[in-house]
Amino acid sequence: MEEARIDKWLWAARIFKTRSIAADACKNGRVTVNGTTVKPSRLLKVGETVHVKKPPVTYSFRVLKAIEQRVGAKLVPEIYENVTDPKMYELLEMSRISGFVDRARGTGRPTKKDRRAMEAFTEPMYFDFDDDFDADS
Numbered sequence: 001m002e003e004a005r006i007d008k009w010l011w012a013a014r015i016f017k018t019r020s021i022a023a024d025a026c027k028n029g030r031v032t033v034n035g036t037t038v039k040p041s042r043l044l045k046v047g048e049t050v051h052v053k054k055p056p057v058t059y060s061f062r063v064l065k066a067i068e069q070r071v072g073a074k075l076v077p078e079i080y081e082n083v084t085d086p087k088m089y090e091l092l093e094m095s096r097i098s099g100f101v102d103r104a105r106g107t108g109r110p111t112k113k114d115r116r117a118m119e120a121f122t123e124p125m126y127f128d129f130d131d132d133f134d135a136d137s
Contacts, residue, residue: 003045005044006022006031006043009066010022010026011070013071029042030054032050044063058088059082065080
């Protein structure tokens with residue numbers, strides 16, 4: 001097979017968990033092929049570069065095989081080559097380290113535990129030096 005629908009390929013290559021999530025990503029403009037936004041029905045050819053935005057990172061994949069049937073995880077390296085910029089992975093790691101500072105929309109109110117973790121992370125620590133030092137000595 002030389003061509004495949006982009007939504008089926010994204011699902012078959014295990015980039016998205018379901019085909020409907022892949023189609024929604026295409027409809028919402030989070031998937032581009034060679035720099036142009038695509039619809040879910042766009043046919044994908046071998047050698048094209050697919051960019052997928054999963055905030056805060058934009059992943060890039062070079063198509064090695066155009067497939068529409070889902071494959072096992074061990075066969076994924078035969079389907080695409082990951083050409084994502086290493087700086088994107090650094091950005092992802094920084095967002096993981098930062099923790100709760102930037103909450104995603106729609107996640108609701110922070111729990112009491114989340115709030116305490118945010119306060120511990122953002123508030124400066126104060127030390128009480130009065131107990132350690134005597135003014136008289």
